[in-house]
Amino acid sequence: MGACPDVNFDKIYTLNTDDLEACSDIYCKIANDISRRYHFKEAILYYDKAIEMNPNNSEAWLYKGWALCERGLYEEAKTYFNEAIKLNPEHSESYYYKEALKRKENIIKLLQEIKLDSTDTKSLLEKGIQFLNYRDFYKTRIYFEEVLKLSPDYLTDCVKPLWKKGIEQTGSINERMIYLEEIIRLAPDIPDICNVLIKEAELLESDGLYNEAITCYNKALELNPEYYEQWKDACFNVWRDKGIGLFYKRFYNEAILCFEEALKLKPNDTRMLENKEYLLEIINKRDN
Template sequence: MDLNKQGIEYMQQGKYEEAAKCFSQAIEENPKDPIYYINFGNLLSAVGDPERAIAFFNKALELDEGMGTAYYGIGSLLYNQEDFFKAKDMFEKALKAGVDNSDTYFMLGMTLNQLGQPKLALPYMKRAVELNDNDVDALFQYGLCLAGESVIDEAIKTFNRVIELEPEHSDAYYNLGVAYAGFKNDYEKALDMFEKALEIQPDHMLAANGKKIVSEALSE
């Protein structure tokens, strides 16, 4: 097995020291190959060393500015550091470099949400879901984007898909309650959704408040 595959295998097993040795040796033997710097950057990200990880990703880009996974790696680290403007730039560069998978679209959508641009986030979340319709996080965030833009029928359909995949998703039930109460005026259905959210998560304050409001509306 070559050093690259061995290092990745060690990473997947959580054997980070062994992975580091493999990637270090690979870099020594192939100092001009950007993929080894990217793998070392991924390893450093995994062990919580973002500054050194970014340095390795940047070294990969010095060798080949078309290495989209390096842009994605930097973007993810910047997102975690809440540097959303720079993260957005990195995810856009990753897409341009051909890393057009569900994760990249999802992270760009999340970054735009953090920048207060949910309308711009919507098409990226939609694409993330199109590429992986089993990704609960992407589906849920797509549902929130749809609800935020008042595309309620599609939002309801999306939240129901979340529950289909993850039956204990209390936030999906809560948002269904909001959709039925606020847009469909179906208070009984909304009450049912809020109660299901509370069954799953008894301390869900938003669901408790929603239940209180629709219960009062039904009793009038």
């Protein structure tokens, strides 16, 4: 990835807050960078910021539509594609829009095929798992959704293979994230959802998305306050690693803020206190 999306972009890039169009373009580029790594949920937050700063940024509307499409939210994506084309009619010829239409057509055809055999829930489940093993995520989602419409009691049967794929070390971070996200979407209230959020947070952190990792850890803590000690250790590590990453990028002031967040969780951590003191010396030398 190019620039780390967790640097304080509000501070770095919006120094001239009068130029909202430029700021919007920057947030859109950040979102595109995150999307290329298949973190569509996180990218959508940056597209929202881009649209907020400049509602006429047609590319932000277009690419948010694509990010929603990648998450299977086709109806919601349609709204963003329509707005993008309204702002810039040339987007009607873009790859993203045409591919979204193609996918929706394929889904309609697949649903028609499923209805021919919709009474056999077990068969639909087996086909969904088969597509999962083929890494055909979109067909897996459709089959699992149909299974749950027919029999909600099959929820565990749908979640288990997704969880297995989500924790497998052989899959890429991007693929594993998709499977974990699908569990959260299909079964947000299952007892083990905290473990899913924790695993998602670990993957986000390993891919440099520190703020998003913190958000996942916080969600897990909200759901289960007994997770506090594990949450504290995990968040401390995230703030520490993010601070070190910013230090190596020479974002010293931002690194200090991260170290301070870490010290709020463990005020007496000797190594972190030493890191902060060392960094303050560098900043003082730079500024004097």
